[in-house]
Amino acid sequence: MATLSTHTLNSVDGTHAGQVGVSLFRITPDGTRQPVFEAATDAGGRLTQRIAPADVDGTADYELVFQTGAYFATRGLPLTGLRIQKEVVIRFCMPDPEAAYHMPLVMAPNGYSVWLSS
Numbered sequence: 769m770a771t772l773s774t775h776t777l778n779s780v781d782g783t784h785a786g787q788v789g790v791s792l793f794r795i796t797p798d799g800t801r802q803p804v805f806e807a808a809t810d811a812g813g814r815l816t817q818r819i820a821p822a823d824v825d826g827t828a829d830y831e832l833v834f835q836t837g838a839y840f841a842t843r844g845l846p847l848t849g850l851r852i853q854k855e856v857v858i859r860f861c862m863p864d865p866e867a868a869y870h871m872p873l874v875m876a877p878n879g880y881s882v883w884l885s886s
Contacts, residue, residue, distance in 0.1 A: 770824045771868040773816040776809050776834065779876045780845060784813030789835035792817070794828050795859070801831065824865035832858045832871060840877045853878045860884075 772792065776785035788809045793801040804823050809815045837854035862869060870885040 770819040776813040786811040791833045793831045826863045
């Protein structure tokens with residue numbers, strides 16, 4: 769089984785970003801998004817999901833979608849400008865169905881940083 773994990777951090781106040789909605793989709797050759805899972809980060813901003821071998825296609829693209837707009841809407845931050853970012857979408861592949869894929873996300877209302885960590 770592959771393992772997909774993340775650690776979300778709120779860069780506005782330096783805290784762990786808990787209860788951020790996260791979805792994983794497999795992208796078919798015709799561009800259709802097939803849901804693999806929906807979940808939310810825990811209070812520590814972490815999420816770990818095991819993905820069954822049948823859901824891992826080494827030739828497919830995947831989208832990991834974070835509901836950052838909904839998260840920041842609950843933070844009570846002053847609106848100092850337009851908030852146009854509603855989601856962070858990371859498109860990637862999983863060539864090894866037995867590997868661990870860890871993608872930390874540092875997020876703000878209108879920006880983010882993400883990287884792959886093994």
